[in-house]
Amino acid sequence: MPKECRRKSSKVSVLSDTGINEGPRLERRTAGKASHICDDLIQNAAQIAPSSATGAPTVMDARRLPQVTITPEGGGSSREMQQEDWDDAVDGTLRRQLSNSSISSTGSSAVESEDDLLSDNESKSKGIITLEHLVDTGESKPWWKLKTIVNWPFSVTQRRKLNWVQLAGHKGNFKAADEGNILKKFSENEMQCFVKLRDDVLLPFVPGYHGTVEKDGESFLHMTDLLVNFDLPNVMDCKMGVRTYLEEELVRARERPKPREDLYKKMVEVDSEGPTPQEHFQQGVTKPRYMQWRETMSSTNTLGFRIEGIKKSDGTCRTNFKKTRSKQDVIQVFKDFVGGNVDIIKSYLSRLTEIQQALKKSEFFKQHEVIGSSLLFIHDHTRKAQVWIIDFGKTTALPEGQTLNHDIPWQEGNREDGYLWGLGNLIQTLESVSSEGMGEVTKENSQTTETDGQ
Numbered sequence: 001m002p003k004e005c006r007r008k009s010s011k012v013s014v015l016s017d018t019g020i021n022e023g024p025r026l027e028r029r030t031a032g033k034a035s036h037i038c039d040d041l042i043q044n045a046a047q048i049a050p051s052s053a054t055g056a057p058t059v060m061d062a063r064r065l066p067q068v069t070i071t072p073e074g075g076g077s078s079r080e081m082q083q084e085d086w087d088d089a090v091d092g093t094l095r096r097q098l099s100n101s102s103i104s105s106t107g108s109s110a111v112e113s114e115d116d117l118l119s120d121n122e123s124k125s126k127g128i129i130t131l132e133h134l135v136d137t138g139e140s141k142p143w144w145k146l147k148t149i150v151n152w153p154f155s156v157t158q159r160r161k162l163n164w165v166q167l168a169g170h171k172g173n174f175k176a177a178d179e180g181n182i183l184k185k186f187s188e189n190e191m192q193c194f195v196k197l198r199d200d201v202l203l204p205f206v207p208g209y210h211g212t213v214e215k216d217g218e219s220f221l222h223m224t225d226l227l228v229n230f231d232l233p234n235v236m237d238c239k240m241g242v243r244t245y246l247e248e249e250l251v252r253a254r255e256r257p258k259p260r261e262d263l264y265k266k267m268v269e270v271d272s273e274g275p276t277p278q279e280h281f282q283q284g285v286t287k288p289r290y291m292q293w294r295e296t297m298s299s300t301n302t303l304g305f306r307i308e309g310i311k312k313s314d315g316t317c318r319t320n321f322k323k324t325r326s327k328q329d330v331i332q333v334f335k336d337f338v339g340g341n342v343d344i345i346k347s348y349l350s351r352l353t354e355i356q357q358a359l360k361k362s363e364f365f366k367q368h369e370v371i372g373s374s375l376l377f378i379h380d381h382t383r384k385a386q387v388w389i390i391d392f393g394k395t396t397a398l399p400e401g402q403t404l405n406h407d408i409p410w411q412e413g414n415r416e417d418g419y420l421w422g423l424g425n426l427i428q429t430l431e432s433v434s435s436e437g438m439g440e441v442t443k444e445n446s447q448t449t450e451t452d453g454q
C-alpha cells in the first residue's frame, strides 16, 4: 500500500463506501517528459538488462527507461517520508510468530499464548506473523465505530490473537477481526476499488469487502481472510505488472529527488555493485530508482510478474526472491511450491484462466492503472487451490473516458501497467511446469531458511 494513501487515512474524518467520493485522492500531476536522463542509471540498467534467454515474449522490450535525475539534497540520506509518520501505537504491538509449532491446522488460527514471540523491528513483513486485535478498552460500549456494518458481534473469544501469513507489505498493516475476516489499514484508493468492484465481473476473484471500521482516528478496511478455509495452507504472493511504482512517484523524484539510505542499504544487501558511484557516494537511492532496480533484478521487467514470497505448509517461509528472474527459475520455484503436484498446477491454471477472462471483460480493469497488486496463490493437502487478486492500494482510476490495454509497453505518460501481459506469461510458465513434469526440485528451491541477502 502506498504511504501516500496511508498518510491520508489518518486524516480521514468521514468515511464513505457509497462511491460518492469518486476519483483517487492521490493527487495526480501531469507526467511531463524529463529533459535529463541519469547516465549512471542507464548504464546500470544496461548492466542488468533482461536477456532474451528467458524465453519471454518481447512485446515489452521496447519499454523506455524511466527517467530520474538523482541529485543529493540536504545531506543526501533522508527518507522520502519517515517511518514514524506511519508507525503508531498499534504497530508497536505487532509481533511476529517465529515458531512453526504454533501454527494450527487452519491457515489462520487463534492462539492464546505469547510464548516465543519476538519483537519485529523491520518495516517489511515477511512470513508468519501474529495479528493482534485493536486494543480492548474494557468499556461496555464498543470502542470501534462501524461505518458500514450495522452489527458486528465481537465476543471475547474473537479477541484472541491470530496466527497469519503476510508475505509482503508493511508490518502493522493488518489486524485480526471477527472470525474469517481481517482488518487492513485504510487507504482511500483501495476502499474505492473495493466499492467499485462490487459491481464488476472481478468480484468473485477479490477478497470480500465488508466496509470500513474506525478506532481512535485510525481506519481499516474489513475484509475476508482468504486463508481461513484452508488446512495448513501453502501461500505464494506474485506481484503483477511490469511497473511497481506510480508515474507520479517518478515525477516527484525528478522534481524533488530524495535519496533514501534505507533503500540504498536494501540494494547493497542484494548487490553491492547495484548503486552507481554517485549513489554509493551519497549512500542513498530514490524510491523509483530502487523500484526500477528491483524490477530489472527480478522477473518484473522480463515476465511482467515476480514472486514476492512463499509460505509452505511445513511452516517455512521464503521472501528472498529478489534475483529470481528467468522463466526457468520461476518454474523451479513453482515446482517446489506445489511439492511436485501437477494437479495443483492444473487447478491454478484453470483459476488463472478464469481471472484472465474476467479481466478482459472487466470495466473496472479497463478504467484503472493497476500497480503493485498481487495474485495470492493458496493450496493445501486437500488439493483445494485458489488464486485471488489482492492489494489495490496503488490501483488508481484513469480520467473519465480513458482506458488501458494492460498488455502494451509502458511509456511514461501512458500509464500502462503490463498486467495482462504478465498474466499471459504467468499462465505460460505454469503450462510449462505442467507439461515438463515435476522432475527433481533443486536444493536451492527447497531450502527452508530465509535469507534476505540473496
Ligand SMILES: O=P(O)(O)O[C@H]1[C@H](O)[C@@H](OP(=O)(O)O)[C@H](OP(=O)(O)O)[C@@H](OP(=O)(O)O)[C@H]1O
Residues within 6 Å of the ligand: 001, 002, 003, 124, 168, 169, 170, 244, 266, 287, 294, 372
Ligand atoms: O519489496 P522491497 O524490496 O522491500 O521494496 C518495497 C516494496 O516495493 C513495497 O511495496 P509492497 O507494499 O507492494 O510490498 C514498497 O511499498 P509501497 O507500497 O509503499 O510502494 C516499499 O516502498 P517504501 O515503503 O516507500 O519503502 C519498497 O521499499
Ligand SMILES: Nc1ncnc2c1ncn2[C@@H]1O[C@H](COP(=O)(O)OP(=O)(O)O)[C@@H](O)[C@H]1O
Residues within 6 Å of the ligand: 001, 002, 165, 166, 167, 168, 169, 170, 173, 182, 207, 223, 224, 225, 226, 227, 235, 237, 374, 376, 390, 391, 392, 393
Ligand atoms: N484478504 C487476505 N487474506 C489473506 N491474506 C492476505 C489478504 N490480504 C493480504 N494478505 C497477505 O498480506 C500480504 C500483504 O498484503 P497486501 O494487501 O499486499 O499489503 P500491502 O498493501 O501492505 O502491500 C500478502 O502478501 C498476503 O500474504
